[in-house]
Amino acid sequence: MIHSAPRVQLGMSDNIETSTFSNRTRLKELRVAHRDLDVAIFELTKNPHVDQLRIRRLKKQKLRLRDMIVKLESELIPDLNA
Helix, strand or coil: CCCCCCCCCCCHHHHHHHHHHHHHHHHHHHHHHHHHHHHHHHHHHHCCCCCHHHHHHHHHHHHHHHHHHHHHHHHHCCCCCC
16 A cells, blocks of 8 residues: 655745745845955955956945845845734
């Protein structure tokens, strides 16, 4: 006699929990990338002969990452009106 595994239905709350976990993982990745850019910019600014355009581009990229971090953080905060 062969038994099959029970079927599990995923509800909406399971999707929300998966999404929250995914967002938290992405948030960690963005924070690490932001910190890495901060270190890279700091190291580049030590060299007086470095390309200033490159530093500006890295700073803009860092700001874009910061915006993404803030957006994800706001999505993770529960809605108080709910």
